[in-house]
Amino acid sequence: MTPKTETVTLIREKALWMRRTAFSMVHKAQLGHPGGDFSAIDILATLYFGVMRYDATRPEWAERDRFIMSKGHATGALYSALCAAGYFPEGWLQTYMQPRSKLNGHPNRNYLPGIETNTGPLGHGFPVATGIAIAGQLTGADYRTFVLTGDGEQQEGSNWEAAMTAGFRKLENLTLIIDRNRLQQGQSTEDTTGMDPMDDKYRAFGFEVAVVDGHDLGALYDVLSASPKGRGKPLCVIANTVKGKGVSFMENQAKWHHGVPDDAQFAQAMKELV
Numbered sequence: 120m121t122p123k124t125e126t127v128t129l130i131r132e133k134a135l136w137m138r139r140t141a142f143s144m145v146h147k148a149q150l151g152h153p154g155g156d157f158s159a160i161d162i163l164a165t166l167y168f169g170v171m172r173y174d175a176t177r178p179e180w181a182e183r184d185r186f187i188m189s190k191g192h193a194t195g196a197l198y199s200a201l202c203a204a205g206y207f208p209e210g211w212l213q214t215y216m217q218p219r220s221k222l223n224g225h226p227n228r229n230y231l232p233g234i235e236t237n238t239g240p241l242g243h244g245f246p247v248a249t250g251i252a253i254a255g256q257l258t259g260a261d262y263r264t265f266v267l268t269g270d271g272e273q274q275e276g277s278n279w280e281a282a283m284t285a286g287f288r289k290l291e292n293l294t295l296i297i298d299r300n301r302l303q304q305g306q307s308t309e310d311t312t313g314m315d316p317m318d319d320k321y322r323a324f325g326f327e328v329a330v331v332d333g334h335d336l337g338a339l340y341d342v343l344s345a346s347p348k349g350r351g352k353p354l355c356v357i358a359n360t361v362k363g364k365g366v367s368f369m370e371n372q373a374k375w376h377h378g379v380p381d382d383a384q385f386a387q388a389m390k391e392l393v
Contacts, residue, residue, distance in 0.1 A: 122182060127336045133203050133277055134164035134336070136142035138365050139392050140202070140212060141195030146385040150224065154375035156196040158300040158333070158360040159267060163200040164211075165339040175205035178232035184262050185235050185251050189244020190269040191225045191300060198222050198231075204282045242275025244268060245295060249281040252293035252353075263347065267296045271303030274312045279324075285353045286325025293353040293382035294343065295326070298333065300362040300372045322356040333358030 120128070137160045145151035146306040166175075171184040188197045195215075204208055207221075221230040225239030235251070238244045248266035255262055268278065285293055297317070301308050308314060318328045327350060331338045342356055355358045362376070363369025369378070380388060 121338065123337070127340055130161075130164045130168050130336050130340065133168045133200075134161050135392060137164060137203060139389065140199040142366070142380065142385065142388050142392070144190070144195050144198070144222075144380075145210055145373040146380050147338040148354065149212070150153045150216045151195050152192045152371065152377045153195060153366075153380070154300070154302070154362040154369055155190060155193040155269065155300070156379065157366065157369065158191050159190065159196045159298050159363045160199075161334050161360075161364070162267060162296055162339060162358055163196055165336060166341055167200050167204045168263045169340045170343045171205070171265065172262070173233075174231065178206065182260075182262060185248070185264045186326065187235055187248040187251070187264070188226055189236065189248070189266050190241070190246070190272055191238030193269075194222065194224060195228060197226055197234075201231065201233045204233070207231060208248045208393065217361060221324055221339055227328045241269065241272040242277040245278045246281040248286045248293065248295070249290065252285065252290040253288060255292055256288065256290060261292070263292045263294065264290075265343075267298060269303070270297055270299045270301060270314065270317075271308050271311065273297065273314050274308075278292060280325040282321065282326070289325070289351055290353045291350040294347070294356060295321075295353065296343075296356045296358055296369045298360055300333075300360040301355050302362045302371070302376065304373070304376045313378040317357055318355075321357075326353050326355040328355045328357065330357045333360035334364055340387065 173183045215222045226234045228234040252264040369375040
């Protein structure tokens with residue numbers, strides 16, 4: 120196999136483990152956001168197992184790439200990724216959402232290694248990531264900063280202030296990834312506040328834009344692993360995804376934004392996630 124094929128195979132294996140693990144966490148806790156977890160998992164698996172530079176034994180390593188999970192409610196996806204990457208023991212996943220657990224409903228950097236900043240209020244992660252990228256630019260650091268937002272989250276004006284700043288400062292080491300599953304709590308994003316053409320909007324703010332299938336691991340790997348050197352502008356990756364990807368009864372269903380499975384649904388999902 121070629122190096123890329125080997126990497127994509129690893130990413131696929133990790134993504135499957137993450138889906139099974141995240142759904143098990145939500146089932147046990149009877150809390151969570153599995154639809155958004157599953158639209159984002161392929162993106163997270165690609166970042167953690169094919170693209171980003173980090174050392175889980177040294178979470179504060181100065182040369183690490185930074186990742187911000189702006190759609191902070193999708194903790195099933197994030198915690199399964201951090202665990203698979205070696206940031207904490209697998210047994211901790213059993214405490215998801217329990218009282219006093221380090222794995223609560225939104226990521227907290229004071230509780231878990233590998234979390235750069237607390238997120239949850241939508242629209243905050245992209246501005247924070249822009250600030251981190253500015254710090255790297257000012258100090259001459261070569262770390263990359265990645266931030267994953269939901270597409271409904273793009274309705275927050277703070278994102279567009281961050282986009283204006285990032286484009287103006289030509290933050291080539293900054294990559295914004297938009298989980299474009301077109302569903303938010305209750306209904307479609309376009310029925311709430313239409314955002315298309317999203318690609319043209321980001322180009323107008325000075326971004327290079329790539330539109331990809333957010334479940335095509337090879338395409339995700341190619342666009343996210345490409346060197347930013349000499350790009351001269353930040354990158355916006357619009358990842359077209361499917362909410363609930365991988366489980367038939369969840370796919371493209373807004374009700375699974377924060378739905379939880381009963382025992383029969385859990386068993387069916389585990390049969391499908393193979």
